[in-house]
Amino acid sequence: MTQSTKFSTTRSEISGHAIKDLAERFGTPCYFYDAQTICDRIEQLRQFDVIRFAQKANSNLAVLDLVRRNGVVVDAVSSGEVFRAQKAGFDYTGTPSPIVYTADIFDREALDLVVENGLHVNVGSPDMIEQYGQRVPSGEITLRINPGFGHGHSAKTNTGGDSSKHGIWHEELDECLQLAAKYQVTVTGLHMHIGSGTDFEHLSQVCEAMKTTALKVGSTIRVISAGGGLPTPYRDSDVGLDVDRYYQLWDKTRKELEAEFGHAISLEIEPGRFLVAESGFLLTEIRAVKKMGKNLFYLVDAGFNNLARPILYGAYHPMSIAFSGGGSEETQPVIVGGPLCESGDIFTQEEGGFVCSRELPVAAVGDYLVIECAGAYGYVMSSNYNSKPFAAEVLLDGDSAHLIRRRQTPEDLVLGESIPAS
Numbered sequence: 001m002t003q004s005t006k007f008s009t010t011r012s013e014i015s016g017h018a019i020k021d022l023a024e025r026f027g028t029p030c031y032f033y034d035a036q037t038i039c040d041r042i043e044q045l046r047q048f049d050v051i052r053f054a055q056k057a058n059s060n061l062a063v064l065d066l067v068r069r070n071g072v073v074v075d076a077v078s079s080g081e082v083f084r085a086q087k088a089g090f091d092y093t094g095t096p097s098p099i100v101y102t103a104d105i106f107d108r109e110a111l112d113l114v115v116e117n118g119l120h121v122n123v124g125s126p127d128m129i130e131q132y133g134q135r136v137p138s139g140e141i142t143l144r145i146n147p148g149f150g151h152g153h154s155a156k157t158n159t160g161g162d163s164s165k166h167g168i169w170h171e172e173l174d175e176c177l178q179l180a181a182k183y184q185v186t187v188t189g190l191h192m193h194i195g196s197g198t199d200f201e202h203l204s205q206v207c208e209a210m211k212t213t214a215l216k217v218g219s220t221i222r223v224i225s226a227g228g229g230l231p232t233p234y235r236d237s238d239v240g241l242d243v244d245r246y247y248q249l250w251d252k253t254r255k256e257l258e259a260e261f262g263h264a265i266s267l268e269i270e271p272g273r274f275l276v277a278e279s280g281f282l283l284t285e286i287r288a289v290k291k292m293g294k295n296l297f298y299l300v301d302a303g304f305n306n307l308a309r310p311i312l313y314g315a316y317h318p319m320s321i322a323f324s325g326g327g328s329e330e331t332q333p334v335i336v337g338g339p340l341c342e343s344g345d346i347f348t349q350e351e352g353g354f355v356c357s358r359e360l361p362v363a364a365v366g367d368y369l370v371i372e373c374a375g376a377y378g379y380v381m382s383s384n385y386n387s388k389p390f391a392a393e394v395l396l397d398g399d400s401a402h403l404i405r406r407r408q409t410p411e412d413l414v415l416g417e418s419i420p421a422s
């Protein structure tokens with residue numbers, strides 16, 4: 001099967017910077033993020049009272065700093081993400097909470113961090129309420145509710161329904177409220193995130209579930225969060241989210257609750273991918289062009305150690321070629337793979353591991369292959385498999401290109417390891 005392409009299949013620049021120059025200056029593989037695209041996406045969501053960036057999508061300090069300077073707060077799923085947020089200039093406490101810890105468990109380190117710094121917690125399991133209540137009696141929490149249904153671009157990114165481990169099961173609400181009451185802990189808000197890469201119909205179903213749940217909890221509710229999951233157009237056929245329509249649905253729900261409770265309710269949104277996916281490009285160099293029977297492969301210097309979404313979910317990323325020299329107008333079907341010693345190290349594959357080809361320009365060793373829409377869940381899901389170093393990351397801001405993370409060195413790869421003395 002041949003995959004369709006979204007953007008033009010050749011490009012010579014990323015955000016006004018010549019690709020050849022970027023490759024020569026920063027090397028490959030390298031991630032580039034366009035600051036303006038991130039700012040534009042933030043502006044699209046301004047109607048919401050609070051935009052909370054799900055930093056799991058891209059937690060480089062420079063990206064966190066950029067969103068912070070644009071009035072965005074963050075979500076953290078681990079003590080590591082709390083640490084990053086704090087390093088990027090977010091305070092621990094404030095209104096709205098600059099950092100919210102949202103997870104289904106507290107590991108011991110995270111619980112200590114939360115307690116010591118008064119962080120707000122969005123609780124995803126009854127055990128978390130118990131553990132929080134013991135340490136912070138009379139505290140305040142929000143509840144992440146699993147409304148009993150979910151959706152996502154892949155079964156692996158569906159976070160609702162009874163096969164999902166996420167959130168508090170909607171029918172367990174009463175028990176959870178009792179548990180909170182046992183420690184005089186107040187439930188000040190509700191949050192629902194049904195999955196990633198979902199669509200308008202599914203996202204909007206959440207409003208009704210939110211209203212029903214909020215009415216059960218009562219007037220202690222002051223914040224509701226629509227979660228993330230806003231889709232990004234990766235393919236030609238993908239339709240972007242109608243943000244106004246989506247906001248209006250949530251605003252209506254919020255107003256109904258305000259009328260019921262007689263006080264203001266803050267409306268939060270918690271996108272990851274929507275803010276950063278389209279800003280990101282993974283620049284690779286073609287290092288081999290080889291025929292295997294009827295198939296032609298472009299093997300590039302990045303693999304699933306750099307971008308795991310294709311092997312994990314069969315995720316589609318647009319691709320283009322930048323010629324290092326002349327170049328050709330002609331295209332051909334190719335399979336794009338990486339350097340790893342693993343058959344699944346293929347960027348053109350569908351869920352289930354089925355390898356596909358992509359119509360791309362005729363290219364040669366030394367030309368560049370750009371994997372697009374790679375700013376979310378790209379670098380952050382990298383590994384050192386096959387002892388490949390993590391790529392560099394660069395923030396493109398107008399005419400400037402800032403190195404925001406240097407490429408790992410061989411020494412970095414063995415950092416912290418030791419051979420027992422004999």
Ligand code: LLP
Binds near residue numbers: 056227270376
């Ligand atoms: N809020 C919560 C509580 C979440 O668990 C997530 C994503 C988000 C917000 C942000 O979702 P987004 O707007 O980015 O869809 N690695 C997968 C995505 C996993 C998402 C996990 N949680 C991928 O590459 O598609």
